Amino acid sequence: MLRTFIFDDSKSQWIEEEHQLLSHDICAILDDEKETLYLWDGPKSSKDNFRKGYHQIKDLLSEFPELNIQFFMVKKDFPVEIENKLESMLESTKLGKNKNFKFSRFTTIRIYTISIIVVIFFPIISFLNLTTSVFWSNLNNNYKINSEMYEIWINNSIIFILITLSFCIINFMIGIIEKDSQTIIFSLNGLIICIGLVLYLNQGVYLFLFQEGSTPDKYLILREDILIFLIFNLIAILLFEIPNIYKLTSFFKTYRKFIF
Numbered sequence: 156m157l158r159t160f161i162f163d164d165s166k167s168q169w170i171e172e173e174h175q176l177l178s179h180d181i182c183a184i185l186d187d188e189k190e191t192l193y194l195w196d197g198p199k200s201s202k203d204n205f206r207k208g209y210h211q212i213k214d215l216l217s218e219f220p221e222l223n224i225q226f227f228m229v230k231k232d233f234p235v236e237i238e239n240k241l242e243s244m245l246e247s248t249k250l251g252k253n254k255n256f257k258f259s260r261f262t263t264i265r266i267y268t269i270s271i272i273v274v275i276f277f278p279i280i281s282f283l284n285l286t287t288s289v290f291w292s293n294l295n296n297n298y299k300i301n302s303e304m305y306e307i308w309i310n311n312s313i314i315f316i317l318i319t320l321s322f323c324i325i326n327f328m329i330g331i332i333e334k335d336s337q338t339i340i341f342s343l344n345g346l347i348i349c350i351g352l353v354l355y356l357n358q359g360v361y362l363f364l365f366q367e368g369s370t371p372d373k374y375l376i377l378r379e380d381i382l383i384f385l386i387f388n389l390i391a392i393l394l395f396e397i398p399n400i401y402k403l404t405s406f407f408k409t410y411r412k413f414i415f
Contacts, residue, residue, distance in 0.1 A: 162208035
């Protein structure tokens with residue numbers, strides 16, 4: 156019986172995986188009947204990852220004290236049954252038209268999953284923060300708010316967008332590392348929109364034409380102006396959110412077995 160293990164560099168340990176193998180992986184194949192262990196490194200595996208996996212082989216062997224295992228490290232000419240197992244596992248990770256997964260590392264898959272969720276989540280929080288303006292006091296078709304609360308209202312959204320911006324940079328770097336053009340384009344789109352929103356919101360008190368009766372401590376803003384402001388922000392955020400939600404959905408469907 157053949158058992159296969161992949162070295163997870165993020166956890167620095169060998170984990171059993173029977174079905175899927177990426178081209179960057181380090182794979183140990185155990186033939187427990189012949190008491191032999193073979194070590195395979197993928198064509199895209201790094202020397203550093205291979206070295207870490209090699210040093211952890213003793214930990215893997217210690218899990219089978221009942222076997223007197225012989226260890227072989229070869230580049231090619233595996234036994235036929237080993238070759239077939241490797242080919243089967245590699246074949247299962249191919250997509251339509253014989254294309255392999257774009258992402259080839261456990262670490263980038265997991266970091267990108269977290270990062271894109273953050274990128275989607277915080278613009279929504281920013282917009283919800285802005286929509287609290289519709290609950291301000293209403294005076295003669297004007298919204299009334301004091302200057303201190305107005306500043307907090309704007310600054311909170313700026314902070315949420317800046318957090319989004321920082322994670323867009325992370326996604327952009329991952330896109331370059333993994334050579335995934337879709338990730339790069341969506342991240343650039345997010346960067347441009349986030350920078351634009353920060354510059355726009357950073358206008359502060361100049362975002363609105365305060366109505367008659369406003370003072371340095373109390374602002375009166377026309378209700379229609381708030382509505383236009385919210386619609387503008389919603390459009391900008393949707394231009395950003397829709398591609399990323401699509402990306403997260405397709406990414407999760409493709410890589411869900413490698414995320415957890």
